[in-house]
Amino acid sequence: MPTTREREPARPAKFSARGVMAFFGDKRVLHGIDLDIPAGEVTAIIGPSGCGKSTFIRCLNRMHELIPGARFEGTIELDGSSIYGREIDPVLLRRRAGMVFQKPNPFPTMSIRDNVLAGLRLTGSLDKTRAEEVVEFALKSSALWDEVKDRLKQPGIGLSGGQQQRLCIARALAVEPEVLLMDEPCSSLDPVATARIEDLIHELKSRYTIAIVTHNMQQAARVSGRTAFFLQGELVEVGATDRIFTAPTDSRTEDYITGKFG
Amino acid sequence: MSDATVRSTKTRRGAGLGERAIELFLGACGVLSLFTTAGIIAVLAFETWAFFREVPLSAFFFDTEWTPLFADKHFGIWPLLAGTFLTSAIAIVLALPAGLLAAIYLSEFASARMRRVLKPALELLAGVPTLVYGYFALVLVTPLLQRVIPDLSGFNALSSGICIGIMIIPMISSLSEDAIYAVPNTLREGAYALGAGRLATIFRVVLPAAASGIAAALILAVSRAVGETMIVAIAAGQQPRLTLDPRVPIETMTAYIVQVSMGDTPADTLEYRTIFAVAAMLFVVTFAMNLVSHRLARRFRVAST
Numbered sequence: 001m002p003t004t005r006e007r008e009p010a011r012p013a014k015f016s017a018r019g020v021m022a023f024f025g026d027k028r029v030l031h032g033i034d035l036d037i038p039a040g041e042v043t044a045i046i047g048p049s050g051c052g053k054s055t056f057i058r059c060l061n062r063m064h065e066l067i068p069g070a071r072f073e074g075t076i077e078l079d080g081s082s083i084y085g086r087e088i089d090p091v092l093l094r095r096r097a098g099m100v101f102q103k104p105n106p107f108p109t110m111s112i113r114d115n116v117l118a119g120l121r122l123t124g125s126l127d128k129t130r131a132e133e134v135v136e137f138a139l140k141s142s143a144l145w146d147e148v149k150d151r152l153k154q155p156g157i158g159l160s161g162g163q164q165q166r167l168c169i170a171r172a173l174a175v176e177p178e179v180l181l182m183d184e185p186c187s188s189l190d191p192v193a194t195a196r197i198e199d200l201i202h203e204l205k206s207r208y209t210i211a212i213v214t215h216n217m218q219q220a221a222r223v224s225g226r227t228a229f230f231l232q233g234e235l236v237e238v239g240a241t242d243r244i245f246t247a248p249t250d251s252r253t254e255d256y257i258t259g260k261f262g
Numbered sequence: 263m264s265d266a267t268v269r270s271t272k273t274r275r276g277a278g279l280g281e282r283a284i285e286l287f288l289g290a291c292g293v294l295s296l297f298t299t300a301g302i303i304a305v306l307a308f309e310t311w312a313f314f315r316e317v318p319l320s321a322f323f324f325d326t327e328w329t330p331l332f333a334d335k336h337f338g339i340w341p342l343l344a345g346t347f348l349t350s351a352i353a354i355v356l357a358l359p360a361g362l363l364a365a366i367y368l369s370e371f372a373s374a375r376m377r378r379v380l381k382p383a384l385e386l387l388a389g390v391p392t393l394v395y396g397y398f399a400l401v402l403v404t405p406l407l408q409r410v411i412p413d414l415s416g417f418n419a420l421s422s423g424i425c426i427g428i429m430i431i432p433m434i435s436s437l438s439e440d441a442i443y444a445v446p447n448t449l450r451e452g453a454y455a456l457g458a459g460r461l462a463t464i465f466r467v468v469l470p471a472a473a474s475g476i477a478a479a480l481i482l483a484v485s486r487a488v489g490e491t492m493i494v495a496i497a498a499g500q501q502p503r504l505t506l507d508p509r510v511p512i513e514t515m516t517a518y519i520v521q522v523s524m525g526d527t528p529a530d531t532l533e534y535r536t537i538f539a540v541a542a543m544l545f546v547v548t549f550a551m552n553l554v555s556h557r558l559a560r561r562f563r564v565a566s567t
Contacts, residue, residue: 061455063451063454063455066451066454091457091458091459092457093457094454094455094456094457095456095457098455098456099455101448101451101452101455103448105446105448105449105451105452106452107449107452107453107467107470107471108449108471109470109471109473118453118456118467119456119457119458121466122453122456122457122458122459122462122463122466122467123456123457123458123459123462124462168452171452171456172455172456175456175457
C-alpha cells in the first residue's frame, strides 16, 4: 500500500488541469502542470516568487491570455468541460470564477455600493429590484457589512486597505461565482487585516471552491485543506495540507517549508 | 590643522560663488516668463483702463452691436464673443469625439506597430501652420460644404470651426491618451475578472477613472480654440454679428484684433484701444479655463496614485 503517495481527493474536481504550459513570449513559465482543484475546499498554492503560481491560477479564469504576448497550452476543465474550447467565451467563464488580486483594486470612481454592483452592471445583468439585496448579501458574506452599512454611498477608495480587499471580495461574490481565485490577497495587508481575510476564507469555503496563491506558508497551513507546492514552473507536490507540512515526500518541498530557501 | 581648514573653507566659498552665479542665472531665466506675463497683463490693464474711461462698462457688456470703426459707434462685446463661441463650439463638437476615440483606440486597441505609425501622424496635425488650415478652410472646406449647404457664404463660422477642430484633435487625443494610459492596469484586470467585456471595461471603468485628465485636455483644447487667430481671420469673415448661424460671415475676438492692428487705425485713438479691451476679455476667458484645467489635472494625478 503506497503510504507516501497521496490518495485521490475525496471531493470531485472543480477545476482539472492537465499538461498546462504557459508562456510569456518565448519564455515558458509553466512546464506542464497536472493539478485538480477539488470542489468545496480551499486549495493553497505555495512556492517562491517566480515559480508560476500566480500564472497558474490566472490560467484558470483565462486572465493570463490578456497579457500581450502571453500564450497557453494544455487543457483545463471546469466541471468536466474544457474552458479553452473554441466555443467558450472567456467573459462568461470569468463570471463563474471570480478573482481577488494582490493589491486591493476597488474602482476609484465608484461608491462602496456601486463597487459591489460593478460586476452585475458591467455585464448588464443587474436586476434593479434586487440591487439592495445583492449589496447586503455580498457585503455580509465578505464581513464588511457592519463597518460600511451606514456609508454605502461613499467612495470605495476611502476605506482602509483591509476593508478595500474585503470590498473586492464582496464585488467578486456579487456576481455569484462558483469559484474564488485569490492571488496573494493579503500580501499588501497588515497582520490584523490578514487575520480577518483568513477568517473570511474559513466562512466562505463551505459555499465556494477556493484556490489561494500565497507566499506565506503559515497562511497556507491556516486556511487550506490541500496544498500544492510549485517550483520553477513545475508542480513538485500536492496533498492534504497537514501531510505536506508534516511529512512532505519530496526533499525540495521539505527544504522550502523548513525555510532552507524561498 | 587651522591652515587646512581655512584653505578648504576658501575653496568652498569659491565654488559657492560660481554656484550662486549659475543659480542666479537660472533663476533669472525662470523669472523671465513671470515678467513677460506680468508685462502683458500690465499693458492690457493700462490700455483697457484707458478704454473704459471713454466707454462705460455698460456699453461694453449690454450693447449688442460692435461697430467701433464706423461713424455710429457701438461697443457691445457680444457679437465678437458669439463669433468666438460659435467657431470654438463647432471645433469642440468635432474634435472631442474624434480625439477621444482616437485616444481610446491608441491606448486600448492599437498594436504596438500601429501606435508607432499613428501617434506621430496624428501629432503632425498639430505641427501644420495654422495659416495652412486657414487656406484649407477657405479654398477647400467652404466650396465642398457649399455643395451640400447652398446658402453657405464664402466666409463662415462652419468651415473655420471644422478646421480649428481638426487642428486641436491631436491635442485632445494626446493628452487624453496620457490620462487613459495612466489608469492602473489593476482596474482593467478587476473589471475583466468580473466578466466585463472590453467595451464595458473601457467605457465604464477606464474612462471614468481618466475623466479629470480628459476634462483637463478638453479645457486646454477649448482655450486653444478660443485663442485661434489665423484660421478665423482668413476664413470666417470680418462682420461682427450677434448670431449662432454657422453659415454666415462673423468675426471673432481674435480676428477683430488682427483686423485693427493690421489695418490703418492710428495708435492712441479710441478705435485702437478697443483691441486691448477685446484682448483683455480674451485673456480673462483663456486664463480662467487654464486655471480650471490645472486644477482638474492635479486632481487627476492624485486620483491615479
